[in-house]
Amino acid sequence: MALPDIFRPSRALRHRGGESFLRPFDEMRRMMEDFWMAPFEEMGRWSQTFTPRVDVKDEDNHVVVSAELPGIDQKDIDVTVTRDSVRIAGEKKHEEEKEEHGYYRRETSYGSFERIIDLPAEVDENKADAQFSKGVLTIRLLKSEQARSKQKKIEIKSA
Numbered sequence: 001m002a003l004p005d006i007f008r009p010s011r012a013l014r015h016r017g018g019e020s021f022l023r024p025f026d027e028m029r030r031m032m033e034d035f036w037m038a039p040f041e042e043m044g045r046w047s048q049t050f051t052p053r054v055d056v057k058d059e060d061n062h063v064v065v066s067a068e069l070p071g072i073d074q075k076d077i078d079v080t081v082t083r084d085s086v087r088i089a090g091e092k093k094h095e096e097e098k099e100e101h102g103y104y105r106r107e108t109s110y111g112s113f114e115r116i117i118d119l120p121a122e123v124d125e126n127k128a129d130a131q132f133s134k135g136v137l138t139i140r141l142l143k144s145e146q147a148r149s150k151q152k153k154i155e156i157k158s159a
Contacts, residue, residue: 089114121147
């Protein structure tokens with residue numbers, strides 16, 4: 001969605017002054033669009049798509065997966081583990097109602113997400129632990145016996 005044409009220079013002006021003359025007009029138009037459209041784009045992002053940021057750490061006997069899930073309630077998160085992947089899914093719901101100075105405002109935003117993370121080693125899906133604190137989901141997975149036995153420490157030599 002763009003601003004009205006009042007913020008766009010006419011074609012005649014473009015031809016007379018050249019592109020360098022119009023650069024400030026274009027910058028001002030972009031700034032105005034960013035200022036007026038950012039709140040609407042932010043509201044629409046959740047209804048369109050959300051992809052949580054995920055970190056995967058391969059530790060000695062564990063694989064640790066951390067996902068940033070700001071603003072999501074623990075009850076709205078679903079975690080599924082297989083031997084070689086983790087599926088994190090959820091839904092964010094936000095409703096806000098305000099009544100002040102003779103007007104009533106209600107905002108609602110929602111969106112769902114699903115993320116499947118391939119793991120760097122095979123894990124024992126029966127020995128998984130998940131914790132959720134301050135918007136961060138941390139899943140700790142014990143590597144399978146077979147994956148742990150395949151590890152070998154290598155000595156590093158100086159060149």
